[in-house]
Amino acid sequence: MTPFDATPSPLHPTGPAPGLVDGFGRTVTYLRVSVTDRCDLRCVYCMAEHMTFLPKTEVLSLDELDRLASAFVALGVRKLRLTGGEPLVRKGFMDLVAGLSRHLKSGALDEITLTTNGAQLARHAQGLADHGVQRINVSLDTLKPELFRRLTRGGDLVQVMAGIETAKAAGLKIKINAVALADDNADELPDLIAWAHGEGFDMTLIETMPLGEVEGDRTDQFLSLTKVRQELSAFWTLEDLPLNTGGPARYVRVAETGGRLGFITPMTHNFCEACNRVRLTCTGVLHTCLGRDDAADLRALVRGGASDVELQSAIRAAVTGKPQGHDFHIDRGSAPAVARHMSTTGG
Ligand code: SAM
Ligand code: SF4
Numbered sequence: 235m236t237p238f239d240a241t242p243s244p245l246h247p248t249g250p251a252p253g254l255v256d257g258f259g260r261t262v263t264y265l266r267v268s269v270t271d272r273c274d275l276r277c278v279y280c281m282a283e284h285m286t287f288l289p290k291t292e293v294l295s296l297d298e299l300d301r302l303a304s305a306f307v308a309l310g311v312r313k314l315r316l317t318g319g320e321p322l323v324r325k326g327f328m329d330l331v332a333g334l335s336r337h338l339k340s341g342a343l344d345e346i347t348l349t350t351n352g353a354q355l356a357r358h359a360q361g362l363a364d365h366g367v368q369r370i371n372v373s374l375d376t377l378k379p380e381l382f383r384r385l386t387r388g389g390d391l392v393q394v395m396a397g398i399e400t401a402k403a404a405g406l407k408i409k410i411n412a413v414a415l416a417d418d419n420a421d422e423l424p425d426l427i428a429w430a431h432g433e434g435f436d437m438t439l440i441e442t443m444p445l446g447e448v449e450g451d452r453t454d455q456f457l458s459l460t461k462v463r464q465e466l467s468a469f470w471t472l473e474d475l476p477l478n479t480g481g482p483a484r485y486v487r488v489a490e491t492g493g494r495l496g497f498i499t500p501m502t503h504n505f506c507e508a509c510n511r512v513r514l515t516c517t518g519v520l521h522t523c524l525g526r527d528d529a530a531d532l533r534a535l536v537r538g539g540a541s542d543v544e545l546q547s548a549i550r551a552a553v554t555g556k557p558q559g560h561d562f563h564i565d566r567g568s569a570p571a572v573a574r575h576m577s578t579t580g581g
Pocket of ligand 1: 273279317318319320321349350351371372373411412413440441442444
């Protein structure tokens with residue numbers, strides 16, 4: 235059942251189900267699903283060096299992930315982003331994508347995409363393209379092998395680059411995401427952007443967000459993208475683009491490279507009024523706002539034998555209560571604004 239289905243639904247016996255609309259009139263059309271909390275890297279801003287991962291029984295099975303994602307699609311979600319943790323380390327991940335691709339074929343979904351660190355991409359890029367994935371985000375904070383190894387605590391840049399090349403050859407459209415870090419990559423950002431644009435990739439810069447406990451004081455590495463933008467403007471012409479994705483990114487075109495550059499500034503700008511997205515953790519918890527601790531436990535419903543109608547009612551109820559805005563403050567020092575890690579929630 236899609237919002238465009240004229241068939242009466244059990245919830246709406248008189249006509250088509252309306253989309254998922256929250257208490258502030260925003261329509262939710264975008265679901266991010268974290269398919270695992272595990273990862274083959276340990277980026278310093280994302281994870282502690284010695285992470286305790288969730289017991290497997292707490293993580294949704296592939297069937298449960300499919301059922302929950304499909305319930306959102308039935309309620310009008312048009313775009314799915316699969317993330318993690320690292321989605322490509324989840325066993326059976328390609329089966330999940332293959333299964334969900336039926337919603338692309340039926341026209342219920344516009345897009346399935348994923349956010350990956352790229353390390354396993356060389357093996358999976360062609361399979362993703364074969365299942366109808368057209369665009370992916372690859373996270374990459376530096377082009378320097380040694381720095382990459384340090385920031386990811388052991389990652390191999392050559393492996394990631396091979397993954398990116400394979401994805402490009404498979405016809406996937408690539409966006410590079412880089413977290414802006416005051417000490418580690420601030421000076422390198424122009425090179426990184428020029429490289430991405432030279433390869434024909436969009437590029438997005440992200441401010442660090444206080445999610446989950448990590449070692450060290452995150453405020454040391456916080457770099458305001460307002461400042462980065464000013465510095466880039468000294469030698470590049472940045473032309474504002476009207477593109478609004480319903481998320482915290484604002485886009486410009488760099489006239490000199492011809493490429494698109496996004497700035498994700500959850501800390502310094504209020505983007506919440508146009509927010510169209512919700513997030514499902516790998517444990518089946520629905521968060522309707524990245525920056526708050528609101529949560530609905532959908533796993534309990536699925537494992538308790540809830541019907542599709544009950545599941546959809548619970549999703550609707552949670553979306554109705556979506557908070558108006560987030561609550562991030564980096565000036566709280568290293569204490570996270572939200573206790574959960576990005577790897578659990580999904581970036
Ligand atoms: N493992 C995949 C990857 O790295 O692309 C997907 C999950 S990762 C959590 C998603 C995105 O979140 C990455 O681009 C990563 O750089 C970003 N991220 C992780 N922790 C962050 C933090 N504390 N602040 C800002 N971005 C963060
Ligand atoms: Fe893994 Fe992605 Fe987090 Fe890095 S940012 S540790 S790759 S989940």
